[in-house]
Amino acid sequence: MAQQIITAVIAIALAIGLSALFFLGSNYLLDRFLSSDSLSGDAARMKRDNLRESIRPWIFVGPAVVLLLVYLVYPVFASLWYSLLDRNANEFVGLANYAWAFQNPNFLVAVRNNVLWLIFVPTLATGFGLLIAYMTDRLWWGKLARTLVFLPMAISFVGASVIWKFIYDYRGSGEEQIGLLNALVVALGGEPVTWIAVPFWNNFLLMVILVWIQTGFAMVILGAAIRGVPEDTLEAAIIEGANQFSIFFKIVIPQIFGTVVVVWTTITILVLKIFDIVFAMTNGQWDTNVLANFMYDQLFRAGDIGKGSAIAIVIMIAVTPVMLYNIRRARADEQ
Amino acid sequence: MKKTLVVAMTAAFAAGVAAEENPTRGAAGFHWDSLDKFDDMDLSGQTVTVAGPWLAPENAIFNAIVSHFEAATGADVQYSGSDSFEQQIRIDLQAGSPPNLAIFPQPGLAADMASQNLLVPLSSDLRSDVLNNYAAGQSWVDLGTYADASGKDNFYGVFFRVDLKSLVWYSPDNFADYGYEVPETMEELIALSDKMVADGQTPWCIGLGSGAATGWPATDWVEDMMLRLNTPAVYDQWVSHEIPFNDPRVVEAIELFGQFAKNDDYVQGGAQAVGTTDFRESPNGLFDIPPGCFMHRQASFIPAFFPEGTVVGEDVDFFYLPAFESKNLGNPVLGAGTVVTMPKENPAARALMEYLTTPLAHEIWMINGGFLTPHTGVNNDLFANDTLRRQAEILQNADTFRFDGSDLMPGGIGAGAFWTGMVDYVSGDSAEDVADSIEQAWENL
Numbered sequence: 001m002a003q004q005i006i007t008a009v010i011a012i013a014l015a016i017g018l019s020a021l022f023f024l025g026s027n028y029l030l031d032r033f034l035s036s037d038s039l040s041g042d043a044a045r046m047k048r049d050n051l052r053e054s055i056r057p058w059i060f061v062g063p064a065v066v067l068l069l070v071y072l073v074y075p076v077f078a079s080l081w082y083s084l085l086d087r088n089a090n091e092f093v094g095l096a097n098y099a100w101a102f103q104n105p106n107f108l109v110a111v112r113n114n115v116l117w118l119i120f121v122p123t124l125a126t127g128f129g130l131l132i133a134y135m136t137d138r139l140w141w142g143k144l145a146r147t148l149v150f151l152p153m154a155i156s157f158v159g160a161s162v163i164w165k166f167i168y169d170y171r172g173s174g175e176e177q178i179g180l181l182n183a184l185v186v187a188l189g190g191e192p193v194t195w196i197a198v199p200f201w202n203n204f205l206l207m208v209i210l211v212w213i214q215t216g217f218a219m220v221i222l223g224a225a226i227r228g229v230p231e232d233t234l235e236a237a238i239i240e241g242a243n244q245f246s247i248f249f250k251i252v253i254p255q256i257f258g259t260v261v262v263v264w265t266t267i268t269i270l271v272l273k274i275f276d277i278v279f280a281m282t283n284g285q286w287d288t289n290v291l292a293n294f295m296y297d298q299l300f301r302a303g304d305i306g307k308g309s310a311i312a313i314v315i316m317i318a319v320t321p322v323m324l325y326n327i328r329r330a331r332a333d334e335q
Numbered sequence: 336m337k338k339t340l341v342v343a344m345t346a347a348f349a350a351g352v353a354a355e356e357n358p359t360r361g362a363a364g365f366h367w368d369s370l371d372k373f374d375d376m377d378l379s380g381q382t383v384t385v386a387g388p389w390l391a392p393e394n395a396i397f398n399a400i401v402s403h404f405e406a407a408t409g410a411d412v413q414y415s416g417s418d419s420f421e422q423q424i425r426i427d428l429q430a431g432s433p434p435n436l437a438i439f440p441q442p443g444l445a446a447d448m449a450s451q452n453l454l455v456p457l458s459s460d461l462r463s464d465v466l467n468n469y470a471a472g473q474s475w476v477d478l479g480t481y482a483d484a485s486g487k488d489n490f491y492g493v494f495f496r497v498d499l500k501s502l503v504w505y506s507p508d509n510f511a512d513y514g515y516e517v518p519e520t521m522e523e524l525i526a527l528s529d530k531m532v533a534d535g536q537t538p539w540c541i542g543l544g545s546g547a548a549t550g551w552p553a554t555d556w557v558e559d560m561m562l563r564l565n566t567p568a569v570y571d572q573w574v575s576h577e578i579p580f581n582d583p584r585v586v587e588a589i590e591l592f593g594q595f596a597k598n599d600d601y602v603q604g605g606a607q608a609v610g611t612t613d614f615r616e617s618p619n620g621l622f623d624i625p626p627g628c629f630m631h632r633q634a635s636f637i638p639a640f641f642p643e644g645t646v647v648g649e650d651v652d653f654f655y656l657p658a659f660e661s662k663n664l665g666n667p668v669l670g671a672g673t674v675v676t677m678p679k680e681n682p683a684a685r686a687l688m689e690y691l692t693t694p695l696a697h698e699i700w701m702i703n704g705g706f707l708t709p710h711t712g713v714n715n716d717l718f719a720n721d722t723l724r725r726q727a728e729i730l731q732n733a734d735t736f737r738f739d740g741s742d743l744m745p746g747g748i749g750a751g752a753f754w755t756g757m758v759d760y761v762s763g764d765s766a767e768d769v770a771d772s773i774e775q776a777w778e779n780l
Contacts, residue, residue: 286762
């Protein structure tokens with residue numbers, strides 16, 4: 001244990017030290033070897049200064065660009081290449097892996113489920129977050145309520161899945177129901193249901209978990225935005241006789257719309273990567289598979305590099321428009 | 336709060352240390368002569384990294400076993416276990432950072448890795464060790480022999496630690512209370528189940544839930560049924576895909592499993608509970624008062640999940656899942672096990688492989704329980720209890736031993752489509768539909 005800590009400390013010190021040495025050192029070398037002091041003539045001096053100052057940013061950005069190439073750009077192109085190869089990445093098979101995917105009923109189910117997740121989870125999480133943020137804003141117990149809504153944010157996806165597994169738990173009729181949902185159903189005189197094994201609807205039962213986790217995130221961000229809405233616009237609306245609904249939809253929402261979109265797209269990107277909840281709850285059984293789990297199955301269970309990479313590329317293509325939209329909005333906000 | 340946590344952790348730590356028994360060299364009964372040839376080796380300074388599926392407490396037992404090897408040779412053995420070993424080892428091997436030894440729970444995966452030349456063939460000495468020292472040695476050699484990238488068969492793996500699968504667990508007290516008798520044939524087993532239903536009881540507990548591996552307990556059922564309906568040759572053809580998965584004989588085996596699992600009167604919680612009940616919780620019905628069920632078919636490892644304090648042989652016991660008297664197929668036994676392979680060679684790794692085939696290595700795990708071995712050179716008195724000794728006898732008396740078929744199939748089937756198909760089957764699909772879809776997945780591999 002002590003040895004690991006010492007190693008970690010040394011590693012951190014070394015990393016920081018070397019980075020500092022690199023930046024300071026290369027900066028120093030640049031100043032020294034491309035110095036304009038020894039030159040005579042303003043034009044030559046100016047030229048040298050320009051050259052030096054155009055190199056300087058690359059010293060600072062360079063390492064980040066190299067890391068980006070190694071850890072982000074290279075894997076994307078490697079995946080693209082692998083997706084055209086066979087299961088052991090030996091032979092070139094063209095688009096066969098993609099053809100296989102789009103003819104595979106399980107893949108199509110995963111696509112359908114991903115679309116369902118994309119429609120419902122960001123909508124519900126953002127909607128609930130907005131409502132709760134607005135309604136608890138002026139309540140004396142609002143802080144407590146917001147804390148409770150925010151708490152699930154601190155739980156990992158797998159941890160949350162374990163909690164919800166108990167809520168959906170099923171025992172045969174006549175036995176004591178330890179699942180909350182079935183206990184309620186039985187108390188009301190119904191028959192227990194194997195919730196997570198009911199095709200199609202079970203998707204929504206899994207989505208509830210992510211909504212439960214993400215509502216707190218939406219609420220906090222949107223709550224801050226709501227508090228940023230200028231008081232005078234609200235007062236003016238009240239003086240004009242607007243009711244609470246009009247104030248909310250016509251005054252508050254338009255003013256925080258930018259934040260709503262950011263929250264929405266952030267959750268959308270999260271949903272496109274959804275894996276853990278499905279993995280822990282059903283592992284894609286009973287028609288609940290999503291693309292990320294399908295990819296995992298192909299890559300690590302079936303050991304098929306080509307098909308797994310093809311699905312990874314499909315996921316990447318699906319994420320790209322959302323990312324581009326996010327970046328464009330961020331740029332627009334800056335201007 | 337903090338203090339109790341520290342106390343609890345210390346207690347857990349102490350319990351962990353006390354859990355494994357490690358005899359000192361020279362203790363009576365053990366084959367210490369196994370160590371003699373390692374005493375002459377000087378491997379100090381060499382490290383053997385071992386990756387396997389065993390977590391606590393098994394990793395401590397494994398460390399106890401290798402501690403004698405380390406003491407004799409001076410080599411340093413570093414074992415690391417993972418609960419997602421199958422995924423991890425694939426990454427490690429293909430990324431070119433393999434451990435020296437890898438312990439596969441699925442020979443199918445080991446064969447897959449061997450076919451990509453990611454494993455090092457073992458010496459012919461080791462092969463003849465297994466051939467001569469293991470009961471039914473040829474079958475164990477066959478199970479460790481895979482084709483390399485050029486299609487040439489090599490011997491790659493030594494089995495270490497075996498599970499016996501064809502077991503039915505029951506409560507002797509409950510059987511006595513209701514006047515039931517242990518069945519000797521499959522016909523009697525079905526008649527007994529019907530009798531229990533007629534008495535207003537539920538005969539079976541079946542659960543297929545296993546997190547990311549949900550469905551596997553059903554594959555064991557189907558494999559046991561295959562061996563009871565067909566000759567071992569047909570079983571081998573099925574496993575190696577020489578006959579299609581939707582062959583009528585396979586469908587018949589799935590339906591025979593369904594006769595137990597898809598029958599609301601037969602299973603605790605009804606048929607729909609089978610797919611969602613966790614396999615670790617499914618035996619609990621045996622211990623309910625009144626009993627939730629009377630029988631539970633599961634491998635030799637399942638006592639680890641029985642309620643605390645359960646004594647095997649008293650509170651719960653087992654019988655061999657019998658064969659059909661009318662079929663004349665003898666007493667087939669289904670089993671599984673972990674196979675030690677060598678992805679990265681060095682002298683210490685080779686020596687450790689050799690050590691793991693010695694009686695001593697097996698005996699140290701035997702005294703710790705939860706270990707069966709086909710090694711005939713071990714001192715059977717060292718088994719931790721009579722239960723294990725009786726299970727070892729079933730293993731030794733089998734007319735036919737066959738390895739868990741799903742573990743021999745390619746990963747996409749044996750750890751994918753077959754699992755999913757079984758969950759679909761107990762959720763309502765027909766055996767033909769399920770077999771068709773698994774066959775289709777196999778063709779598309």
